[in-house]
Amino acid sequence: MEKADESIAHDLSPFLRIYKDGRVERLIGKDVVPPSKEPTSPGLSKDLPVLVYFHGGGFMIGAAVSSTYHNYLNVLAVEARVIIVSVEYRLAPECPIPAAYDDSWAAIKWVGSHFSGLGYEVC
Template identity: 50%
Template sequence: MDTELLYDMSPYARIYKDGRVERFLGTETVPPSLDEKTGVQSKDVAISPDSAVSARLYIPKAATGSLQKLPVLVYFHGGGFIIESAQSPTYHNYLNALVAEANIIAISVDYRSAPEHPIPAAYDDSWTALKWVASHSTRNGPEDWLNSHGNLKK
């Protein structure tokens, strides 16, 4: 294993000459779940198996038993395209609270991160996610939560 550094981006990450990436922040993840505090349900979905783009969807408790159509928020997590993910506790907890308070559906996009996937990979993945969300505008997209409860016109 090569220990010679190519880039030191402490405190976030180090990149070694052999291509290995060591991340220090933003590596913790949590599974999708029913949040007991807010009643928000989350689940993970594949958006594009070809490029490994996925997302975590959040829906408020009130929507699961009704025919009400809710506004849809597409959320791109922070981390400078290098750290964090849609499964990070920070963003998971934030979106549970936001979805409950705003009574919306949220889609947190999990794009590919640099340096393994240099820019524009994250931009391309984000565009793929937006097109996937838009495919639900006629209520026959691949995700039932968006077809049944999403209002893409709000």
């Protein structure tokens, strides 16, 4: 059994470290919450505008389920009376560009396929 190379190839602290063996250690943006399918306020109609949200993090850190984004988007959804689709996309360096762009485009197409209410569901 080979021992993993603990040598750091790139130290991008406080965000992440990339090791010579290819392993990536993300140092921030790891706090997550479960996704929410139900409105956080009663009285929301199904006939609401849709906002497609792409989280920050320079395509290297963060997640659609980050508590930072989730809490903000819950408030925004209620105050602006919108349905928010928060997009999860593959992160670099494991999945280099254009992977994040491809995932983001797929999410936009998925939202568009539901415009008439006839799109497929993803769980």
